[in-house]
Amino acid sequence: MDEIRLIPSGEIDHEGAEALKSAVASLALGGKKAVVFDFRDVQFIGSAGLGKLLLFYKRFSSERVQMRIESASSSIQALLRELRLDTLFTIT
Numbered sequence: 001m002d003e004i005r006l007i008p009s010g011e012i013d014h015e016g017a018e019a020l021k022s023a024v025a026s027l028a029l030g031g032k033k034a035v036v037f038d039f040r041d042v043q044f045i046g047s048a049g050l051g052k053l054l055l056f057y058k059r060f061s062s063e064r065v066q067m068r069i070e071s072a073s074s075s076i077q078a079l080l081r082e083l084r085l086d087t088l089f090t091i092t
Contacts, residue, residue, distance in 0.1 A: 003034040009041035012049030021052050029065055040071035050083065057088050068092070 067089040
């Protein structure tokens with residue numbers, strides 16, 4: 001498979017963002033074409049989580065790896081689109 005799938009859950013507040021950062025830091029991207037964040041179990045994302053998404057995007061794009069967010073709730077999708085993050089990575 002050409003992608004890595006991460007499935008965070010709960011709230012991506014300050015603590016959740018740090019946990020997600022640790023998970024992403026340990027990823028071996030060698031040869032992968034995409035990193036997918038499956039947000040089906042995420043109820044909330046705060047400013048710390050949004051900041052981490054931007055850091056992840058910067059890392060992945062520098063390594064020519066696409067980033068996607070899938071299965072986000074309609075409210076999280078609306079927030080990400082309002083912040084125009086959909087211009088950086090795919091949100092579904």
